[in-house]
Amino acid sequence: MKDTATFLDLIGDVPVVADEAIVRRKSRDMSMTFSPIIRRDAADKFADLIVRPRDHADVVRIASAAARARMPLMMRGAGTCNLGQGVPLAGGAIVDMSALSSVLWTRDQTVRAQAGARLLAIDDSLRPTGWELRMHSSTRRAATIGGYVGGGHAGIGSCQWGILRDRGNILGLQMVSVEETPRVIELRGDDVNLVHHAYGTNGIITEVEMPLAPAWTWMESVTNFPDFMTAARFAYALAASDGIVKKLVSIDEWPNWNYMRHMREHGRDGWSMVRTMVAAVSVEALDALVKSCGGQTTVRAREGEGPYGAPLWEFGWGHARLQVNRERPEIVNNIGLYLDPDLLASVERSWRRFQGVGGMHLEVKRYNGRIAFQGSPYYPFVDEAQVAGVIRGMSEDGAMVANNHTFFVKENGMKATDDGDTAFKRSMDPYGLMNPGKFDPDDNLDKEGSGLQLPTTGWQYGAGPSAR
Numbered sequence: 357m358k359d360t361a362t363f364l365d366l367i368g369d370v371p372v373v374a375d376e377a378i379v380r381r382k383s384r385d386m387s388m389t390f391s392p393i394i395r396r397d398a399a400d401k402f403a404d405l406i407v408r409p410r411d412h413a414d415v416v417r418i419a420s421a422a423a424r425a426r427m428p429l430m431m432r433g434a435g436t437c438n439l440g441q442g443v444p445l446a447g448g449a450i451v452d453m454s455a456l457s458s459v460l461w462t463r464d465q466t467v468r469a470q471a472g473a474r475l476l477a478i479d480d481s482l483r484p485t486g487w488e489l490r491m492h493s494s495t496r497r498a499a500t501i502g503g504y505v506g507g508g509h510a511g512i513g514s515c516q517w518g519i520l521r522d523r524g525n526i527l528g529l530q531m532v533s534v535e536e537t538p539r540v541i542e543l544r545g546d547d548v549n550l551v552h553h554a555y556g557t558n559g560i561i562t563e564v565e566m567p568l569a570p571a572w573t574w575m576e577s578v579t580n581f582p583d584f585m586t587a588a589r590f591a592y593a594l595a596a597s598d599g600i601v602k603k604l605v606s607i608d609e610w611p612n613w614n615y616m617r618h619m620r621e622h623g624r625d626g627w628s629m630v631r632t633m634v635a636a637v638s639v640e641a642l643d644a645l646v647k648s649c650g651g652q653t654t655v656r657a658r659e660g661e662g663p664y665g666a667p668l669w670e671f672g673w674g675h676a677r678l679q680v681n682r683e684r685p686e687i688v689n690n691i692g693l694y695l696d697p698d699l700l701a702s703v704e705r706s707w708r709r710f711q712g713v714g715g716m717h718l719e720v721k722r723y724n725g726r727i728a729f730q731g732s733p734y735y736p737f738v739d740e741a742q743v744a745g746v747i748r749g750m751s752e753d754g755a756m757v758a759n760n761h762t763f764f765v766k767e768n769g770m771k772a773t774d775d776g777d778t779a780f781k782r783s784m785d786p787y788g789l790m791n792p793g794k795f796d797p798d799d800n801l802d803k804e805g806s807g808l809q810l811p812t813t814g815w816q817y818g819a820g821p822s823a824r
C-alpha cells in the first residue's frame with residue numbers, strides 16, 4: 357500500500373509537481389496519438405505527482421523513499437514513447453529525468469551521458485569530434501538517451517548498424533535499484549539488454565555509454581518510382597549495397613506520402629516514394645542505383661536543408677506516421693518485420709493483399725544480422741477486429757508482427773525475455789514498484805486491455821548466440 361506522505365517526507369527538498377493538470381498531461385505518452393486502443397484503455401490511468409531529481413543523489417533518495425513508502429515510480433525522459441510505456445497503471449510518482457542531462461565524457465569513439473541528455477544535444481556536443489551516435493529515433497530533438505534505451509529499439513542509422521539490441525550498440529548502463537538502500541551498479545556486455553526495452557521496469561538508468569560512428573556529411577534524397585515493388589526492390593538493393601554508407605531508407609506507397617503536407621510537391625501522383633540519407637561520398641553510387649531501377653530523384657539536399665522544412669529523418673520511422681496523422685488522424689499501422697531470405701516476396705504478398713486498405717510504409721533496417729523491412733499498411737482505424745485482420749494477413753504473408761496496442765513488455769513481443777530477466781527485475785525492484793503492471797508476473801495487477809486479444813506473433817531472434 358503506497359504511503360504518499362511518507363514518500364514526500366523522505367525525499368526532502370527534491371522538487372515536486374502536484375498540479376493536477378500537469379500530472380495528468382505527463383501521465384500520457386505518444387500512444388495516445390498512435391493507438392486508439394491504448395488511448396481508450398488508458399482513460400483512467402494517471403500518476404499522483406511528479407518528482408524532478410536535480411542530480412544523482414536525488415535519484416538515490418527517490419529510489420530509497422519509494423522502497424520505504426511502497427510508492428510506484430514511472431521513469432520519464434521526454435515522454436515521446438509509444439506502446440503505453442509512459443502511462444502509469446498504478447498511480448505513484450513520475451520521475452522526470454530531464455535535469456540529469458550532462459554529456460559526461462567522450463573518448464575512443466565512445467560517449468557517456470546522463471540518462472536525461474537529449475539525443476540531439478549529445479550529437480551537437482560530439483560535432484567537433486567528427487563522430488556521432490550510431491543511430492537515433494526520429495524523436496531525436498526531444499528524446500533522451502535513457503528513454504531511448506528504456507523504450508526505443510532502432511531508428512535512423514539502423515539500416516547500417518542494426519537495432520539497439522544488437523550486440524555492441526549499447527556499451528554500458530549505470531543503474532540504481534529501488535530498495536531501502538539503493539545499489540548503484542554498472543551493466544556491460546550482453547547484460548545491457550536486461551534493461552533495454554524494459555519500459556523502465558527494472559531499475560533507474562542514470563548513465564548510458566554508447567559507441568559512435570563517423571559523422572559523415574549526410575545527403576538527403578527523395579526518389580520516386582512508378583510502382584511500389586520497384587521502389588521496394590530499389591530499397592532492398594540499397595540496403596544490400598555494402599559500399600554505400602547510409603542512414604535512412606524509408607518507403608511509402610501512394611498515397612501515404614501525399615498525406616505529408618510538406619512532402620506532397622516532391623512526389624508523383626500514384627507513384628511510390630523512397631526517402632534516403634546517404635553519405636556525400638556515396639551519392640554517385642546512389643544515383644547509379646536509382647538510374648538502374650528507373651527512379652526519379654526530385655530532391656537532393658544536405659541534411660536539414662531540404663525544401664520540406666525539417667530534416668528528412670523527421671519523415672521516417674515514427675515520424676512518418678506522425679506526419680501522416682497531422683492530416684489523417686484516423687490512420688494507424690502495425691509493427692511487422694519482413695525478413696530475408698523471403699523479404700521481397702513476403703512484402704509483395706502484403707502489398708497485393710492490402711491494396712485498397714492502405715499504402716505500405718516500410719523502414720529498412722538490419723535485424724539480428726539480416727536485412728529487414730519494418731512496417732505495415734497505413735490504414736484508417738475502424739475497430740480491433742479490423743486491426744486483428746490486418747495482423748493476421750501480415751503474418752500469413754510471412755511477417756513477424758509485434759503488438760503496438762498493449763501496455764505490456766512481454767505481450768508487445770519486441771523484447772526477448774527469459775528467467776534471467778525475471779530474476780534481474782526482482783533484484784533491482786524487489787517490491788514491484790517500477791512502472792508496475794508492465795513487466796512483473798506477480799505484482800498483483802491484472803493484465804487488461806483489448807490489445808491483448810490481437811493475434812500478434814511477436815519478434816523472434818533466432819537460435820544461436822544472441823545478445824540476450
Ligand SMILES: Cc1cc2nc3c(=O)[nH]c(=O)nc-3n(C[C@H](O)[C@H](O)[C@H](O)COP(=O)(O)OP(=O)(O)OC[C@H]3O[C@@H](n4cnc5c(N)ncnc54)[C@H](O)[C@@H]3O)c2cc1C
Nearest residue numbers: 433434435436437494500503506507508509556561673674
Ligand atoms: C513520432 C514518434 C517517432 C518515434 N520514432 C522512433 C524511432 O525512430 N525509433 C525508436 O526506437 N523509437 C521511436 N519512437 C519511440 C520513442 O520516441 C523513442 O523510444 C524515444 O527515444 C524515447 O525517448 P524519451 O526520452 O521520450 O523516453 P520516454 O518516452 O520518456 O520513456 C520511454 C520508456 O523508457 C522509460 N525510461 C525513461 N527514462 C528512463 C530512465 N532514466 N531509467 C529507466 N527507464 C526510463 C520510461 O519509463 C518509458 O517506459 C518514436 C515515437 C514517436 C511518438
